[in-house]
Amino acid sequence: MSFLQSLNISGSGLTAQKLRMDVISENIANIDSTRTETGGPYRRKMIVLSSTGDFKKMLVKNLNSSEINLGVEVTDIVEDQSDFKLVYNPEHPDADENGYVSMPNVDSLKETVDMMEAYRAYQANITALNTTKQMAVKALEIGR
Template sequence: MAFLNAMNISASGLTAQRARLDVISENISNVNTTRTEGGEPYRRRTVVFEPRGKSSFQEIFSRTSRGGASNQRGVIVSEIKEDESPLKSVYDPTHPDADENGYVMMPNVDLLKETIDGMEASRVYDANVTAFNAIKAMASKGLEVGK
């Protein structure tokens, strides 16, 4: 049932991109958060992907050519980490979190970058939906052959 493996790969991509979109929306919603529960400004978070079932191409090819099942393939979210780039310093002496010189440490979130990342994640999500639907249509047509 190779089409089921292909569907699982697309589904793992859908899940991973949904997690990425969740993190991007969290970053955008905290673009002006100068104080978190820890007392520090919000730090941008990024999603790290990792291939599921790490095998070389040769291993997969030899296993499937002998009729064996391939390992579970796809992508997983291995980690959501904080971006360690420097925070932005903005002069605003009226802000409650301003230091003695009137500067406020703002989050390291760049709204333009987050918007572009969100558009990319949305396009990748759409591509996985298209692939999933194509696989589903091929499987359906394959089942009609026996009629």
């Protein structure tokens, strides 16, 4: 695996985690949105990540193959289909005939934990990127 391949893997991880943090931020921003363009309350969004290559095949087949692209990509952004929270507030403009308002299915604690996880994954990718850079610099110093 080349140095550039390692940089591409870390870069794809950084891009994916940045999008994940953006989606989490959108969820937190809409935690009280009871009316959306589709008419109902806001639904929590989540991203689906998948590998862009098969690491095992790369190891078995050819360690120097440049055609195998490894990394991670966002394959989809899905909406959480869990039930909305019902809150009794008969004076709310979106209350039903019984006085209940359907609130978004966004849990601030869950979003905070997801954000911390995405941040740690982002940090890990930066560490891998910096380590690869340091290895390249050391390899160039050997050639002096």
